[in-house]
Amino acid sequence: MTADGNNQLISVQPNDLKFVFELEKPSFCDLKVVNNTEHHVAFKVKTTSPKKYFVRPNTGVVQPLDSSVIRVTLQAQREYPPDMQCKDKFLLQSTVVPSNTDVDDLPADTFNKDGTREIQECKLKVFYVTPSTRGNSDDEGFKSYPEKGTDSNSNVQHLKDERDAAVRQTLQLQQELDFLKRRRQRRNDSGFPLIYAFVVGLIGILCGFVLNLSLSS
Numbered sequence: 001m002t003a004d005g006n007n008q009l010i011s012v013q014p015n016d017l018k019f020v021f022e023l024e025k026p027s028f029c030d031l032k033v034v035n036n037t038e039h040h041v042a043f044k045v046k047t048t049s050p051k052k053y054f055v056r057p058n059t060g061v062v063q064p065l066d067s068s069v070i071r072v073t074l075q076a077q078r079e080y081p082p083d084m085q086c087k088d089k090f091l092l093q094s095t096v097v098p099s100n101t102d103v104d105d106l107p108a109d110t111f112n113k114d115g116t117r118e119i120q121e122c123k124l125k126v127f128y129v130t131p132s133t134r135g136n137s138d139d140e141g142f143k144s145y146p147e148k149g150t151d152s153n154s155n156v157q158h159l160k161d162e163r164d165a166a167v168r169q170t171l172q173l174q175q176e177l178d179f180l181k182r183r184r185q186r187r188n189d190s191g192f193p194l195i196y197a198f199v200v201g202l203i204g205i206l207c208g209f210v211l212n213l214s215l216s217s
Helices: 149-216
Strands: 010-013 017-020 027-035 040-047 055-058 059-063 067-074 087-099 121-131
Touching: 010 087, 017 027, 027 040, 027 059, 040 055, 040 067, 059 067, 059 087
Parallel strands: 017 121
Antiparallel strands: 010 027, 027 067, 040 059, 040 087, 055 067, 087 121
């Protein structure tokens, strides 16, 4: 901060922003802003890369001896930065405002450095870390989006169960089809001897009829 350490309007925790950097995944870091005075203090957050970050709230008013949390979200990136180094910076400005001032009541020139009011500034650096080093960090406010490994495992298991059920159903249908084929084949096999016996019997009857005619003549 530009002001003397004992006269800081606000204090910020942590002292910098750390994001777990993964491609195509957003990450966020929470900043706790504490009002060290008995006055209402307004703050505003600025960054050198506004398109990469989403800050809420980026402007606010902290009541006397109270605190507020600012969430800074690093939006999903498509490529890694060189050597995982980040040159982005954040600037948090603060100034005393009249009592009971609401954020919507702040004039547009609240944070202008025109000499009419004291504007204190706090500069914050940005650091990127890999997921493997996240577990070794003890910094406050260092958070990232929750992992989805558990949901992925449950989805995979569900797909396996559906696959196994489909395989069992296919085998059952195949068994029923084989049974119908065997049954039909048995019917065809049993039909041939009956026809053969009928033909033989018919021939025998005709032969007997012819023999009777011969004897009677």
